[in-house]
Amino acid sequence: MDFNSLLSTLLADVPTLAAVIIGVPAVLAAYIVGGEFLVQRLPDKARPSLRPWIWVGPALIFVAFFLVYPVFGTAWRSLFDNHDNFVGATNYGTELAGFPSGGAWIAIRNNLYWLVLFTLLVLIFGLMFAVLTDRVPYESQVKSLIFMPMAISFVALATIWKFMYSYQPPGEPQTGTVNAFLALFHQDPRIWIQDANVANFALIAAAVWGFVGFAMVILSAALKGIPGDLLEAARVDGAGELTIFRRVIFPLMMPTIVVVGTTLVIFALKAFDIVYVMTNGNYDTDVLANRMYKLLNVGDTGLASAVAIILVAAVIPVLIFNLRQFRAVEARR
Amino acid sequence: MTIASEQIATRAAERRFSPDWLGQGFSKVLLHVVVLGITLVWIVPTLGLLVSSFRPLSAFASSGWWTALSPPFKFTLDNYSGVLGSSNLGGSFFNSFMITIPATVIPVTIAAFAAYAFSWMKFWGRDFLFLALVGLLAVPLQATFVPILKLYVQVGLTPQNVGFVGLWLVHTGYGLPFAIYLLANFFRALPTDLFESAEIDGAGTLTVFFRIVLPLSVPAIASLVIFQFLWIWNDYLVALVYVGSTPEVAPLTVTLAQLVGSLGQGYQLLTAAAFFSMIVPLIVFFSLQRYFVRGILAGSVKG
Numbered sequence: 024m025d026f027n028s029l030l031s032t033l034l035a036d037v038p039t040l041a042a043v044i045i046g047v048p049a050v051l052a053a054y055i056v057g058g059e060f061l062v063q064r065l066p067d068k069a070r071p072s073l074r075p076w077i078w079v080g081p082a083l084i085f086v087a088f089f090l091v092y093p094v095f096g097t098a099w100r101s102l103f104d105n106h107d108n109f110v111g112a113t114n115y116g117t118e119l120a121g122f123p124s125g126g127a128w129i130a131i132r133n134n135l136y137w138l139v140l141f142t143l144l145v146l147i148f149g150l151m152f153a154v155l156t157d158r159v160p161y162e163s164q165v166k167s168l169i170f171m172p173m174a175i176s177f178v179a180l181a182t183i184w185k186f187m188y189s190y191q192p193p194g195e196p197q198t199g200t201v202n203a204f205l206a207l208f209h210q211d212p213r214i215w216i217q218d219a220n221v222a223n224f225a226l227i228a229a230a231v232w233g234f235v236g237f238a239m240v241i242l243s244a245a246l247k248g249i250p251g252d253l254l255e256a257a258r259v260d261g262a263g264e265l266t267i268f269r270r271v272i273f274p275l276m277m278p279t280i281v282v283v284g285t286t287l288v289i290f291a292l293k294a295f296d297i298v299y300v301m302t303n304g305n306y307d308t309d310v311l312a313n314r315m316y317k318l319l320n321v322g323d324t325g326l327a328s329a330v331a332i333i334l335v336a337a338v339i340p341v342l343i344f345n346l347r348q349f350r351a352v353e354a355r356r
Numbered sequence: 357m358t359i360a361s362e363q364i365a366t367r368a369a370e371r372r373f374s375p376d377w378l379g380q381g382f383s384k385v386l387l388h389v390v391v392l393g394i395t396l397v398w399i400v401p402t403l404g405l406l407v408s409s410f411r412p413l414s415a416f417a418s419s420g421w422w423t424a425l426s427p428p429f430k431f432t433l434d435n436y437s438g439v440l441g442s443s444n445l446g447g448s449f450f451n452s453f454m455i456t457i458p459a460t461v462i463p464v465t466i467a468a469f470a471a472y473a474f475s476w477m478k479f480w481g482r483d484f485l486f487l488a489l490v491g492l493l494a495v496p497l498q499a500t501f502v503p504i505l506k507l508y509v510q511v512g513l514t515p516q517n518v519g520f521v522g523l524w525l526v527h528t529g530y531g532l533p534f535a536i537y538l539l540a541n542f543f544r545a546l547p548t549d550l551f552e553s554a555e556i557d558g559a560g561t562l563t564v565f566f567r568i569v570l571p572l573s574v575p576a577i578a579s580l581v582i583f584q585f586l587w588i589w590n591d592y593l594v595a596l597v598y599v600g601s602t603p604e605v606a607p608l609t610v611t612l613a614q615l616v617g618s619l620g621q622g623y624q625l626l627t628a629a630a631f632f633s634m635i636v637p638l639i640v641f642f643s644l645q646r647y648f649v650r651g652i653l654a655g656s657v658k659g
Binding site: 039040043044047048051052055056059062063071072074075076078079081082083085086088089090091092093094096097098100152155156158159165167168169170171172173174175176177178179181182183184185186187189196197198199200203232235236237240241244289292293295296299300311312315316319324327328330331332334335338341342345346349350 | 387388390391392394395398399400401402404405408416417418419420421422453454457458461462463465466467469470472473474477478479480482485487489490491492493494495496497498499500501502503504506525526528529530532533536560561562565586589590591592593596597608609612613616623626627629630633634637638640641642645648649652653
């Protein structure tokens, strides 16, 4: 497509875009104004009981239809084969029987790697960066550079890291940054993402690069929330900086660390884009979300549903934990 | 000599001779070195991509991107014109906008209505429903694809028939729990007096919502809009599942991922494609960072 034809396609679609930009908000505004108009016509008594449903109604319908119903639908679907015959738990058997390396087990193992390594590394680096950047005058500039990877897509992130890991045979000049760095120390280059021994860790490292900024920003906000007098008092008492970090800062930041940690755990369980783009699950790097997509793509909806439900089961403890946290916060209000 | 200048003199003397000061000075330098070192490591991957995307093919294949940073400088726009000419990136750029704008406007508006009801109206089951929304924040989207896809095919909500409409609706459903959660937290924090005095003045629900709640919530809504915009713009999985990778409908992420798969030898074009896909998010990020960070904080700290 050359520039002119591109421009003409864009111009041809401008009316559609304009209609959408003006039309969609107009419809939504008309809905709420019309709804209020109807409620006003009701007898006084009926108004307070009906009005809230006009306001939450659309949201509830969307959520029920696109989140609640399909999860149950998927659970139900996971009990059938691709010809709509009821097969009970057979799909789960196919996915889970081949322990330790058949069915979904490689993916489950890798999700565990992600869960532990990704979460811990992001938290450790995030906390470290939050504390370190807190002490330099150019804090905000440094933080925004470290945070920047959060703004780009995981597809772009995966592309960036494919270049970072690119490989030339030993003796050739290395064009990939990681292998060139190794060459500085006279190490042989590695085929990072096509070597089953290291590929998982290479993918996780790329994801860590993307997420440290996220953890850093939130943890840094929590760090700044710690009252200065508290740290001052500890210093007056003769505590060293490391002791202050261990005994004062760390415990006070624990609630935030937990919140960030649960977000990261959920991401680690759902990891998809990076794996799909960098290896598509080859070289022993498959994860549940990728396995599910591959099964869906070949039309194996029964197995795909079973894998999705395994994923839901893995998320449920985190979900319950989240609800507990939420309730505790609400109770303190 | 005044007391003040005397103090300065002693302090200066202390500084000069105390080994303590030397230690402090050393750790200060070390701190700067570490912080700048980390920052450098963190920008190298993106910087490498950016520099590579302006290098000619001959240089690209035979030397690392860092060699381009020393003379002789040889930069070119060939990769950009090459990849825009030979792939569907331009059309995808437009598709990304067509997908992202409604998929941001619809959920944010509907969430604002719902958040208002959740924070300032009483109704049966309110607390339970809100709790359910918080629970839904963690649900893997993978568990929703099969039934929705089946239904979409049955009722004809496919990209061939209705373009991006099906995708907008799906994104609305997926985005609502977070959007409502974030806005309700903000709405609830508005002072009660505002609502009471508005009621005394005889203002109706609509007036309160449009004239008081929305104007006061501009920062929260801005955070949410940016958040949702970047989330949809960068989304890959949902677009891949619901509209697929046909050139007419593929957004930037999908086209880029396809190029990653297909451009084995034309690698240098890929750098330009990847950077092209990052332009809009980077502009949004660097110009509206404050709101983006606020959205992230509101979404997780209170959780």
